[in-house]
Amino acid sequence: MAFDPSSLRHLFPILSLQANDHPLIYLDNAATTQKPLLVLDAIQHYYRNNNANVHRGAHFLSNRATNHFEQARETIARFINAPEQSHVIWSKGTTEAINIVAFGLEHLLEKGDEILITSLEHHANLVPWQQLAFRTGARLRVLPLTSNGEWEDEFSQYFSHRTRIFAATQVSNAIGVSTPLQMMLNYAKQQGAFTLVDGAQAVAHYSVDVQALDCDFYVFSGHKMYGPTGIGALYGKNHALEVLIPYQTGGEMVRKVSYQATEFNILPYRLEAGTPNIEGAIGLAAACDFLCNQDRSALLKWEQSLASHVYSRLHRETNIEIYSPEKNTTLVSLSVPNIHILDLNAYLDSQGIGVRAGSHCAQPLMAQLGVVGTLRASFACYNTMEEADRFCNVLLEAIDLLLDDE
Amino acid sequence: MTNSNQTLAIKEQLQACRSKEETFKTLVTLSKKLPRLSAEEKIEEYKVKGCESAVWLITEETNNIRHFKADSDAKLMRGVLVAVLSLVEGKTIAEIQAIELTNKLVELNLSSYLTSSRTNGVLAILKKIASN
């Protein structure tokens, strides 16, 4: 039986809002998803019943807070199939997690070493590596993936014995394509490179198994997978996390401090300076529970069917260019020659439809596609086929209104 | 139409809008009134920084009177420029600085163009128009 989004829409109260006198249609899920009641309630419950600082003073509430906080870590570990919960480091999100790795590995890089990324990266998985290259004299290289995400033999030449770090996204946020991840990781590992996977766009849709991927680091943000903002995670293999020099230092991450020296704490605390985002961790664990209680492959199929429905309706229009794939994606990324994407966006907004118009923090990719930006409609499990159709109808109306008659 | 009549007409059209959709359609109509700049005029020097759509603004001053030419690659922004320039064209810098431009745009139902989000450059345009 096909998945029915109405079975869980009621869990997302925000979806019943009116926007500009129309029922809200939220299609900007790749930027951030809405949060189910389960997540909202978990955060409320934490503050009402369990709030105290963690790992400090042994008192009733502090013990409760610490237990819930560490249980949340265990939930995240299970969610991505990490072998140990100490391999999960809390971060503000994907961006911070990548920076923790980029700064942490700096001491291992030498002039002439290579850092390899792909041409589909979000700025978060590009700028930290570029800046690391500037600081160390390493060379940033870019594997030129095409927008269909297929592996080409010539790509293997980008991996060399100087490749020290390979960082790639699992799914492109701008054009929705999945990268040939396993193939790339294999080549990178053959060269002995550290490997990092940006899972920001994957976790909401795909079941992730970091042990099967066999990458050194896996990073993601909570807010893109029905969890709160300001929380995310860095998973790492034990040896990979151990070599990282802590990016931030301070309280919590130390064992013994004198004016002369500091002995750092063990993993995971070593990489978590300061009071953590406790409510965020608890909210994110609730989001994992929410997802794990669904039939995840049915959700994914549904999201993909929405995207391919929009694709099939719009690709026939002569004046629409689509950059996302026809299948196996949960978003549609497009532009209309001679019409500005902000104008299309404004009309969709006037009809209550929220999408994203812009470069999607991937300016080099936009340059590769020959556009300044695209209009992106990205789907989540709560979106309906009616919403997908309404998006198409209103977009076509907008094109009619904006097409030049001058 | 004299300049002040024109300003009044633009004001009335925008104030009559009862929804975002009506404002959108009015801005599309207004955008057609904006004479486009030539390729030679669309240079970096005239570009207004902070706008997600490209916006160019040329200020000329004769006998203390300011004249403006502007363009954008986005249609709605051209409509907004028509509205904004109708408030300031042909005035002295002192007169322009005495106008509460942001309040005027709120009166014209254009407040959503004033949010100081990353994507919005209308405030940057107003600043440039009223700069010494």
Ligand SMILES: Cc1ncc(COP(=O)(O)O)c(C=O)c1O
């Ligand atoms: C592929 C990808 N990587 C990284 C990020 C950055 O995530 P955050 O802003 O949550 O740190 C995003 C978010 O837009 C993304 O889509």
